[in-house]
Amino acid sequence: MGRDGLLGSFEELVLLAVARAGGEGYGMTVRREIEARTGREVTIGAVYATLDRLEAKGLLSSHLTDGDAGRGGRARRIFRIERAGVDALATARETRAGLWEGVDLADLGGRVEGSR
Template sequence: MAKSRFLGEFEQFVLLAILRLGEQAYGTTIRQILLDVIQRDVSIGALYTTLTRLEDKGLIRSAMGEATAERGGRAKKYFEITAEGKRALQETRQSLDAMWRDVKLSFVGVKQ
């Protein structure tokens, strides 16, 4: 895995949210799953900055849905992970697992 392909923590969370949501992955649902699952409340602007960066890297792709009256005639932008995104996510996980192998955390003398 090239150095630039290591994913940051938030990038991993966003990619995993997209995978979990499947065809329902758009800004609001991604934001909601991040709040529900990891208790991380992110602004929609911060989320879209990350989504744009992931798309620029070729790790996700987006498509506009149909405009709906409930959204004032605006369309939702849906996201899906690419094969390259899945590969980067898997390689990042393997790298983290390798680093954690044989690591023992000791809490002796450490206030919890």
């Protein structure tokens, strides 16, 4: 989240990935979700650092659960989206929607969804 309270674009992706997973996720699911949706390689370090930052901002909270055999018995850190996080996503969507209003990409000679 920038100084103006807006989400950074990667922060927004991470937060959305948690939201898509029913408001609860951990590092691996978030990483896979973003990679699957954007098609770009995302590192666990970047995801983790962002989750950590979002928690520090109060947009997420986290708790440790017991691990299982698939991960060598290591604990999972589950992140849950907080009220403030939901608000931040809503603000982000509204801001974007406001900006999109009246923009017609076809007029600008761009690629329009559905056209080939």
